[in-house]
Structures are given as structure tokens and as C-alpha cells.
Amino acid sequence: MNGMMRPQGFGSLSIMSPTEPCALGGALQSIGKQSTHRIANYIEIAVAWPWSNHPILKDCLVADCDYIYADATTNIFHLNDAHHWTREQIADWVASIESQEEQAGISGKGPRVAVLEEKVCR
Numbered sequence: 757m758n759g760m761m762r763p764q765g766f767g768s769l770s771i772m773s774p775t776e777p778c779a780l781g782g783a784l785q786s787i788g789k790q791s792t793h794r795i796a797n798y799i800e801i802a803v804a805w806p807w808s809n810h811p812i813l814k815d816c817l818v819a820d821c822d823y824i825y826a827d828a829t830t831n832i833f834h835l836n837d838a839h840h841w842t843r844e845q846i847a848d849w850v851a852s853i854e855s856q857e858e859q860a861g862i863s864g865k866g867p868r869v870a871v872l873e874e875k876v877c878r
């Protein structure tokens with residue numbers, strides 16, 4: 757995923773905005789897959805970057821934010837909409853997790869279950 761030259765948009769409709777896309781919409785534009793149908797964009801994201809919707813529970817990266825995200829896609833729109841991170845900042849974060857996820861493949865259980873248990877069961 758990468759940033760775009762267009763102004764950054766915010767809010768749920770920005771994923772399909774051709775002129776002011778959010779980080780997710782911008783990423784889709786960069787691969788020519790942005791759709792005018794809002795939900796179709798989430799499918800395109802899952803197809804293009806399968807790791808982005810692997811279930812995981814983690815705390816938001818921003819200090820003093822109590823948001824817990826359930827997958828990378830959820831955190832991308834949270835960072836975009838709630839914290840107004842730039843697409844470059846978000847792309848840097850994505851790059852940091854993308855390589856981990858690609859190395860792990862569709863890793864299923866292991867560490868994820870441990871994280872879930874830590875978050876849900878305490």
C-alpha cells in the first residue's frame with residue numbers, strides 16, 4: 757500500500773472518493789482497484805492484501821487512545837479518521853506489519869490466539 761498525490765479524505769465515504777481518498781481509498785487507487793461502491797472497496801482490499809483482514813487484537817499505536825483494533829484494515833481507517841495520520845505515516849506503519857504478515861503467511865493460531873487470550877480473558 758502506498759500514498760497518493762491527491763488530498764487525503766476522512767470518514768467512511770472517503771474510501772470511494774476519487775478526489776479525496778482516505779488511506780485505504782488511496783491504496784486502492786494506486787493499484788487501479790478503487791470502486792464507486794463503498795463495500796466493494798473492502799473486498800478489493802482483502803483480495804489485494806489478504807493479511808490486512810487477518811484477525812488480531814492490538815492496542816492503537818497512539819498514546820492515550822484506548823481503541824483496540826481487530827485487523828489491520830480497521831486500524832488503517834482508525835488512524836486515518838480518528839487521528840488524521842497522513843497516508844505516508846500510515847504507509848510506514850503498514851510496511852512495518854506487512855513484512856511480518858507476509859513472513860507469517862496465513863498464520864492462523866499461534867501468537868494470535870495468545871494475543872486474543874491476553875486481551876479477552878483477563
Ligand SMILES: [Zn+2]
Nearest residue numbers: 816818821823
Ligand atoms: Zn487510536
